[in-house]
Amino acid sequence: MTELSRMAExxxxxxxxxxxxxxxxxxATSLSACSSSSSSSGxxxxxxxxxxxxxxxxxxxxxxxxxxxxxxxxxxxQLNEGAYLGKGRTIKLNQIDEGxxxxxxxxxxxxxxxxxxxxxxxxxxxxxxxxxLKPLALKNQLPIFIYGATLPGxxxxxxxxxxxxxxxxxxxxxxxxxxxxxHPSKVAFAVNxxxxxxxxxxxxxxxxxxxxxxxxxxxxxxxxxxxNMTSTADKLxxxxxxxxxxxxxxxxxxxxxxxxxxxxxxxxxxxxxxxSGTVSQVxxxxxQNIFFPLDFNPSSDNPTIAKFVSSYKAAYGDPxxxxxxxxxxxxxTIAEAAxxxxxxxxxxxxxxxxxxxxxxxxxxxxxxxxxxxxxGQIAIGGHLFGTISPTGDVEEWK
Amino acid sequence: MxxxxxxxxxxxxxxxxxxxxxxxxxxxxxxxGILHIAYGTVTTWGAxxxxxxxxxxxxxxxxGFAAAILGCVILSVMIDQVAFQPLRRRNDEMTSFLVASIxxxxxxxxxxxxxxxxxxxxxxxxxxxxxxxxxxxxxLSWAQWVTIMVALIATVSLELLLRRTPVGTAIRAVSYSxxxxxxxxxxxxxxxxxxxxxxxxLAGAAGVLGGLSTQSVSFQLGEGLxxxxxxxxxxxxxxxxxxxxxxxxxIGLIEVFTGQYLSGxxxxxxxxxxxxxxxxxRPRGLFGKTEMVERA
Numbered sequence: 001m002t003e004l005s006r007m008a009e010x011x012x013x014x015x016x017x018x019x020x021x022x023x024x025x026x027x028a029t030s031l032s033a034c035s036s037s038s039s040s041s042g043x044x045x046x047x048x049x050x051x052x053x054x055x056x057x058x059x060x061x062x063x064x065x066x067x068x069x070x071x072x073x074x075x076x077x078q079l080n081e082g083a084y085l086g087k088g089r090t091i092k093l094n095q096i097d098e099g100x101x102x103x104x105x106x107x108x109x110x111x112x113x114x115x116x117x118x119x120x121x122x123x124x125x126x127x128x129x130x131x132x133l134k135p136l137a138l139k140n141q142l143p144i145f146i147y148g149a150t151l152p153g154x155x156x157x158x159x160x161x162x163x164x165x166x167x168x169x170x171x172x173x174x175x176x177x178x179x180x181x182x183h184p185s186k187v188a189f190a191v192n193x194x195x196x197x198x199x200x201x202x203x204x205x206x207x208x209x210x211x212x213x214x215x216x217x218x219x220x221x222x223x224x225x226x227x228n229m230t231s232t233a234d235k236l237x238x239x240x241x242x243x244x245x246x247x248x249x250x251x252x253x254x255x256x257x258x259x260x261x262x263x264x265x266x267x268x269x270x271x272x273x274x275x276s277g278t279v280s281q282v283x284x285x286x287x288q289n290i291f292f293p294l295d296f297n298p299s300s301d302n303p304t305i306a307k308f309v310s311s312y313k314a315a316y317g318d319p320x321x322x323x324x325x326x327x328x329x330x331x332x333t334i335a336e337a338a339x340x341x342x343x344x345x346x347x348x349x350x351x352x353x354x355x356x357x358x359x360x361x362x363x364x365x366x367x368x369x370x371x372x373x374x375x376g377q378i379a380i381g382g383h384l385f386g387t388i389s390p391t392g393d394v395e396e397w398k
Numbered sequence: 399m400x401x402x403x404x405x406x407x408x409x410x411x412x413x414x415x416x417x418x419x420x421x422x423x424x425x426x427x428x429x430x431g432i433l434h435i436a437y438g439t440v441t442t443w444g445a446x447x448x449x450x451x452x453x454x455x456x457x458x459x460x461x462g463f464a465a466a467i468l469g470c471v472i473l474s475v476m477i478d479q480v481a482f483q484p485l486r487r488r489n490d491e492m493t494s495f496l497v498a499s500i501x502x503x504x505x506x507x508x509x510x511x512x513x514x515x516x517x518x519x520x521x522x523x524x525x526x527x528x529x530x531x532x533x534x535x536x537x538l539s540w541a542q543w544v545t546i547m548v549a550l551i552a553t554v555s556l557e558l559l560l561r562r563t564p565v566g567t568a569i570r571a572v573s574y575s576x577x578x579x580x581x582x583x584x585x586x587x588x589x590x591x592x593x594x595x596x597x598x599x600l601a602g603a604a605g606v607l608g609g610l611s612t613q614s615v616s617f618q619l620g621e622g623l624x625x626x627x628x629x630x631x632x633x634x635x636x637x638x639x640x641x642x643x644x645x646x647x648x649i650g651l652i653e654v655f656t657g658q659y660l661s662g663x664x665x666x667x668x669x670x671x672x673x674x675x676x677x678x679x680r681p682r683g684l685f686g687k688t689e690m691v692e693r694a
Contacts, residue, residue, distance in 0.1 A: 226662065231408040255612050
């Protein structure tokens with residue numbers, strides 16, 4: 001048989017139904033490119049404290065999951081270089097990517113549970129992933145430290161901690177400040193409808209504006225995976241708001257801001273988070289008149305923060321954002337728990353780390369300044385809010 | 399009324415992007431019998447080629463656009479010759495091509511993730527004209543009307559190429575029966591390269607215009623287009639250029655109007671509900687031919 005005839009036979013022989021092909025296509029696209037790194041095997045020496053890291057460096061959360069990852073890695077590097085745990089003792093990271101997918105997160109978590117050297121796990125940019133992993137952590141008594149995931153109530157010591165401030169706590173003070181300083185009379189909202197954390201913040205914002213007497217002129221709902229924001233921007237602008245509140249995660253908040261500005265909306269826009277790439281992506285002009293919580297202030301003259309910012313810039317090129325700071329602080333908290341165990345002459349294990357972490361009530365010199373821990377949840381003193389300066393830098397909104 | 403017209407314009411623009419993608423995706427499926435799911439990732443690379451040409455090499459947007467076209471043509475031909483040609487030679491079935499395409503998709507997707515560092519970028523605002531059309535209060539950005547024009551030109555050009563030129567005759571002959579085409583003097587392998595090259599041109603254009611329309615260039619850009627482009631092909635009809643263009647427009651309009659008048663939460667559900675309806679009740683689409691479905 002000639003190559004030609006074989007090709008002809010091949011082409012027309014497969015008589016598959018289109019239904020099957022469609023299912024294959026849909027199923028296949030639900031997979032995502034996977035990546036993992038630095039997985040350690042058993043037999044690690046006792047001088048190593050192994051931390052499992054279930055990262056979000058691919059999938060819908062990759063844009064900010066990478067910032068978390070950078071912060072985590074920088075903290076491990078700096079703590080090891082400074083011999084934080086003591087001479088000859090190091091922290092080892094056992095990292096695997098979960099692709100922003102709860103199912104892959106569960107698989108990764110089971111791997112960590114079976115890896116006896118892992119004393120604690122860091123994870124979860126997204127609420128659905130954190131909600132899937134937390135029960136496993138509790139059941140298997142493996143301490144989990146959540147650096148993202150905005151839904152309240154994910155903390156449950158001694159085996160579940162959240163090492164970033166609860167974002168919903170910032171909303172009422174931010175709305176109060178906005179109303180006092182900007183005097184909006186009408187507000188419109190943009191929110192991800194498929195993310196519990198975003199929904200809880202949206203409802204808090206909606207309620208806070210209602211209490212202050214600002215008229216709610218409507219809401220535009222999107223999905224986390226949506227990328228084309230032009231029609232959403234037009235929908236919001238057609239509501240004629242004085243201010244737009246964006247409570248969205250994933251890749252879409254920045255394009256939405258860009259679309260709003262390019263369609264002529266120059267009014268104030270609020271975000272729950274600001275990614276480090278937002279200003280460079282939309283341009284300095286479009287990034288004016290935006291406001292966001294500033295739990296981590298990269299422009300602070302605090303020496304700890306200044307050192308972190310300069311080290312981060314040197315390592316990754318961009319200034320760190322709140323996600324990077326959260327990753328850094330999470331490792332620092334686990335390291336503090338491990339150090340207290342070692343300093344007391346104990347051995348680092350899941351149980352001892354959990355117990356030590358539950359006894360941490362406050363920390364000084366963090367990237368958030370002085371912080372307290374209550375029921376496994378970090379809390380910072382006061383609420384700062386940020387904006388973008390005319391030169392494109394993040395600065396405190398005073 | 400104005401918001402209706404504005405969203406109509408947005409829907410046409412978005413649909414034009416889906417149509418552009420669907421034309422390339424459908425061209426490979428209808429003529430080579432390959433469900434090329436890596437096509438979305440080729441589109442992603444088109445957007446990245448332009449980004450690097452503009453940001454790294456400081457080229458103009460026209461040169462950046464050309465870089466995307468050239469890069470995607472080369473990439474598409476390489477994929478075909480490396481991954482698909484050996485399967486053709488081995489007389490493999492359609493499923494093998496699908497598996498090979500999945501492998502290419504994962505490889506190229508991972509490479510894009512590594513190359514971008516998972517960062518989202520956008521084309522510098524200064525690199526593209528900041529012109530906006532304002533027609534009675536309905537605003538069309540430069541990216542939107544260029545997308546509509548490019549999709550229109552691509553649809554007409556492809557239709558003319560396939561129906562009115564010797565190359566188009568050869569493509570249709572190879573599509574119908576490679577053996578008969580070869581016996582008639584058609585160089586089948588060369589013709590296949592032409593088909594793949596044209597799909598590369600369309601992928602490059604869709605990538606650049608997708609990056610402009612969403613104002614975001616990322617390693618995931620093409621993934622969003624893949625299912626919508628596939629839906630455009632199914633709704634319009636396999637192997638029908640005009641049908642694919644109309645299918646793309648329909649998908650874009652449905653998506654935008656669902657977001658405006660129902661909720662953005664339901665856009666995908668409505669779009670893929672429509673896809674399901676077509677797959678079950680009218681698998682040949684609006685304009686496709688029955689024999690095309692049977693062959694596939």
